[in-house]
Amino acid sequence: MIKILVLKDKQNIITIEATGHSGYAEFGSDIVCSAVSTLTQNLILGLEEVVKIKPNYIIDEEIPHLMVSLPKDLTKEQSKDAQILMQSTYLGLRNLRDSYKKYISIKEKQHD
16 A cells, blocks of 8 residues: 655645555556656656755655655745645545545644
8 A cells, every 4th residue: 555644734735755555556567656656756846847946855666655845945936836736746646545545545744
């Protein structure tokens, strides 16, 4: 199962983390893992190329594990644009989870 953690500061998403294999199909043919990977890696690209910020991220294909976190020193405009991408990615992940409930879990947590 892919476990997704969404860390929020009030209503803003500051981190999205995905860990594990879905188990939907064998490695290389797993459409669920592929969809999660595509959504999360596209988030990193969007933050870098569209919003023009350098997100903090980790990609480890062996575990697998992907974590993307927003830097703290964003301008108001960068923060707004980054939230559009973070919220859109979260929406896509929730939609995917709703279609493949046995293979994806999502947990929200408030940042302390």
